Amino acid sequence: MGKRANSTDSDPNAAKPTDFDKFTNFMRRLVAVPHSEIKAQLDAEREAKRASRDSASSSKGR
Helix, strand or coil: CCCCCCCCCCCCCCCCCCHHHHHHHHHHHHHCCCHHHHHHHHHHHHHHHHHHHHHHHHHHCC
């Protein structure tokens, strides 16, 4: 397989990155994030929503 030119090459005459290059770069960064990190963030958001909802519902009843 041939090597695709991308923006990380040191060649100043290199072409601008294509949409495919941008997509590939994005996907590489995306899959580099560990699952545990994503799950921890989702759990924290879920807990914050639950706490907010619980406090809002308990103050309405008073």
